[in-house]
Amino acid sequence: MTALTARWVVVDIEGTLTPTSQVHVVLYDYARPRLGPWIDANGDDPVVVEAVAQIRLLGELPDSAGTPDIVEVLHGWMDADQKIAPLKTLQGLIWQRGYAEGDLVTDLFPDVTPALRAWHDKGLDLAVFSSGSVAGQVAAFSRTSDGDITTLFSQHFDTVNAGPKREAPSYRAIATALNAPPEQIVFLSDVPAELDAAAEDGWQTVGLARPGEPFGDADFGSHLAIESFAQITVDPA
Incomplete structure (x- = not known):
């Protein structure tokens, strides 16, 4: 178990919160x-x-x-x-x-909601950075395999209001919007290039190497790599 401290936890969606098949x-x-x-x-x-x-x-x-x-x-x-x-x-x-209309339900990995709720209950602020639009993100969280979890998130970012996910200026823009020092933000994603961009701006980074997912066997380099949210704890800074 790895312990981290932060003010904000920012999460990717595809391959991090949900199976890639949920999107593709x-x-x-x-x-x-x-x-x-x-x-x-x-x-x-x-x-x-x-x-x-x-x-x-x-x-x-x-x-x-x-x-x-x-x-x-x-x-x-x-x-x-x-x-x-x-x-x-x-x-x-x-x-x-x-x-x-009830045609769609977001299938979350089983370790996701317990971790998000625990972090939220501790007083941490949660945000999303996904290539999917903000409207799509909110809709996806409104009907999940664990119910409506929209209230867990304080901010939503996409490639329109932040920028490309593999470029450091996007993370700089998000940190400014969150009014938080980069070192007080933890970013969780399954894509090493996204983690590289976040780390370039000074963020803490955690890679999701979920078995069976496209980046499950990826080289996460110097980034902390885990298979489940249950392998880390995040406490308020």
């Missing part, structure tokens, strides 16, 4: 056939309008490109697991509806 299979398969209908049904929503404009720009599509062309670009990004903001925005809106 369950959520992606739910969003894929709904992207086109969602764009067509919400053409007056400013958020959708802006997302479509970004997709045309990033996908190098002409202004005349219709929904099928836009969806083709989105599906290509999904197939390549690209963390591109307008894709994440549309996915988040669709997932938000799916959770609200």
Whole structure:
């Protein structure tokens, strides 16, 4: 058991709180056939309008490109697991509806909720940094295998309001938003490159080497590596 002290605990989602299949299979398969209908049904929503404009720009599509062309670009990004903001925005809106209607439930690893509740009850502040949109994050935590856990988190960050997950300036921006010294923040993720970026800004880092997950056998270098949240304790600084 490794003991840490901090003011904030910031967690990744995919591969850290949930199995990767929760995103790549369950959520992606739910969003894929709904992207086109969602764009067509919400053409007056400013958020959708802006997302479509970004997709045309990033996908190098002409202004005349219709929904099928836009969806083709989105599906290509999904197939390549690209963390591109307008894709994440549309996915988040669709997932938000799916959770609200009871179509989706987030499957958490069994060690996750007990640890999050213990840290929260000790007075630690919890935040999320995920490539999924903030709307998608909140929706995902509203209906989980352990119930609604949205109240455990004080802040949510994504690639829109913080920046890319593998770049140090994103973690600098989050530390500023949290009003906390970097050394008083612990970041838990299954991706070594994300941990490297956080450590570059002075954060404490913990790697999740969960058996059977894509990064289960990764080289975490100098980062503390664990298989379960039960292997660490975090106390208020």
